[in-house]
Amino acid sequence: xxxxxxxxxxxxxxxxxxxxxxxxxxxxxxxxxxxxxxxxxxxxxxxxxxxxxxxxxxxxxxxxxxxxxxxxxxxxxxxxxxxxxxxxxxxxxxxxxxxxxxxxxxxxxxxxxxxxxxxxxxxxxxxxxxxxxxxxxxxxxxxxxxxxxxxxxxxxxxxxxxxxxxxxxxxxxxxxxxxxxxxxxxxxxxxxxxxxxxxxxxxxxxxxxxxxxxxxxxxxxxxxxxxxxxxxxxxxxxxxxxxxxxxxxxxxxxxxxxxxxxxxxxxxxxxx
Numbered sequence: 001x002x003x004x005x006x007x008x009x010x011x012x013x014x015x016x017x018x019x020x021x022x023x024x025x026x027x028x029x030x031x032x033x034x035x036x037x038x039x040x041x042x043x044x045x046x047x048x049x050x051x052x053x054x055x056x057x058x059x060x061x062x063x064x065x066x067x068x069x070x071x072x073x074x075x076x077x078x079x080x081x082x083x084x085x086x087x088x089x090x091x092x093x094x095x096x097x098x099x100x101x102x103x104x105x106x107x108x109x110x111x112x113x114x115x116x117x118x119x120x121x122x123x124x125x126x127x128x129x130x131x132x133x134x135x136x137x138x139x140x141x142x143x144x145x146x147x148x149x150x151x152x153x154x155x156x157x158x159x160x161x162x163x164x165x166x167x168x169x170x171x172x173x174x175x176x177x178x179x180x181x182x183x184x185x186x187x188x189x190x191x192x193x194x195x196x197x198x199x200x201x202x203x204x205x206x207x208x209x210x211x212x213x214x215x216x217x218x219x220x221x222x223x224x225x226x227x228x229x230x231x232x233x234x235x236x237x238x239x240x241x242x243x244x245x246x247x248x249x250x251x252x253x254x255x256x257x258x259x260x261x262x263x264x265x266x267x268x269x270x271x272x
Contacts (some may be wrong), residue, residue, distance in 0.1 A: 008056050010267050018055040018087055019077045025050050026087040028057035028074075032223030034270015036140060038084035040205040041100050043260040044115065044198060048108025054194060054267070056104065057083045060150055097134050098127070101198050103172045115198040126192050126199045129179070132172050133206055133214075139172040143209045143234065166239035169210060173243045176203060180247045189254060198261060204255035210234045211244055222269040 018026040025045070029038050038057070045052055058070045060081075071081040078085050078093045084096040088107060105116050117123045132138045144164035145157045152162075179191050191199045208218060212231050220228060224242045234240060256262055 001245055010265055011213075012054045012056045012267065014056055015058060015077065017074055018252075019209055021053075022088070022090045024053050024089070026053040026055050028055045028084045028086075029267070030057050030059070030083070030223070032221035032266050032270075033220060033227065034208070034224055034264060034266060035083050036209060037082075037097060037134075039208075039264065040134075040202050041084055041086065041097070041104075043201050043205050043256075044101060044104050044262075045108075046261045047115065047196070047201060047259050048104045048112045050104060052109055055085075057085070097130075097202075115196070115201070117192060117197060119193070121249065122192050122197075126197050127217050129175070129191065130199055130202055132175065133203055137168070140206055140209065142166075142168045146234070146237075147230070166237045169234075170239040170243045171211070173240065173248065176207075177243065177245050177248055180251055183220045184247070189251070191251075196255075200251075200255045201260065204260070207248065208254050210240050211249060213252065213256065217253075217256055217264065219263050219266065220271045221266055222271060224266065224268070225271060 012029065012031055013026070015028070016255055018028075027038065027041060027045070029035065029042075035057075049082055058074050058081075061070055063070050069075075070097055074081050074085065080095050082095050083098075084095075084104055086100045086103065088094075090104075094103055101116065105114070117126060117204065122175065134140060142161075144155045145152045145161050146165045148157055148162070176191070183190060186194075187196050191203065209231050210236060212218075214229065218224075218228070235244065
C-alpha cells in the first residue's frame with residue numbers, strides 16, 4: 001500500500017463549481033472508473049504532492065430528461081470534451097497531457113521529484129516515447145479502437161484500423177521492453193536516466209490496459225468491472241501476449257507500488 005491519505009470515498013464537486021473557483025487544483029473524473037488519462041494525471045499529481053479537488057466529468061451522450069448534450073457545459077468552459085480537464089487557480093483549463101504535465105511540474109512541491117528531465121537529450125527521449133504511448137496512433141489510441149464503441153468512433157474506428165491495432169500495440173510494448181533491457185544493463189530501474197520521470201508513471205499507468213494489475217493496486221467497482229474485463233481480454237490477444245515480458249510486469253508493479261496511489265482511490269461503488 002502506498003497511500004498518503006486514508007481517503008477511500010472521495011467527494012466530487014460539479015463542473016460548474018470547479019469552473020467558478022479561483023483557488024486550488026481541480027481535475028475531472030468519473031467516479032468508480034479508472035479513466036486512463038485521468039488516472040495517469042492523478043498519479044503524476046500524487047508524485048508531485050499536489051492536492052486534488054475531484055470534479056464530476058460529464059458523460060458522453062444526450063440527457064434523456066432534458067434532451068441536451070451532457071457535455072455542452074464542459075465544451076462551453078473548455079472548448080473540448082476530453083477526460084480529464086485540469087483547472088488550477090484562475091489559470092486557463094488544460095486538457096492535453098503535455099500541458100497538464102508541465103503545469104504539475106510547476107506547481108508541485110519543491111521536495112517532489114522532477115518528472116521532466118533537465119537534460120534536453122533525455123527530455124527529447126522522454127516526450128518521444130510518451131508520444132507513442134499517449135499520442136495519436138499510440139498504445140492507448142489503438143487500444144480504444146480495437147472494439148467498436150462511441151469512444152472508438154471518436155478515435156477514428158474502422159475495421160482496417162481495428163485489425164492493425166494489436167500489432168501496433170505490440171510494437172510499443174517491444175519498444176518499452178527493449179528500453180528497459182538497455183536500462184537494466186546500465187543498472188537503472190527507470191526508462192530514462194537513473195531516476196523517476198513522467199514516462200515511468202505514464203507507462204506504468206497506461207500499461208494496465210494491456211497488463212492487468214492485482215486488486216490491491218486497482219480495486220474493482222460496479223462502474224469499472226467491465227473495463228477491467230476488457231483489459232484482461234487485451235492481455236490475451238496473441239500480438240500483445242507474445243511480447244509481454246516479466247521485465248514489463250516488474251517495472252509496472254515497481255512504479256505503481258513505490259510512487260503512485262495504491263490502492264487507487266476511485267470513488268463509485270466498490271465490489272468487495
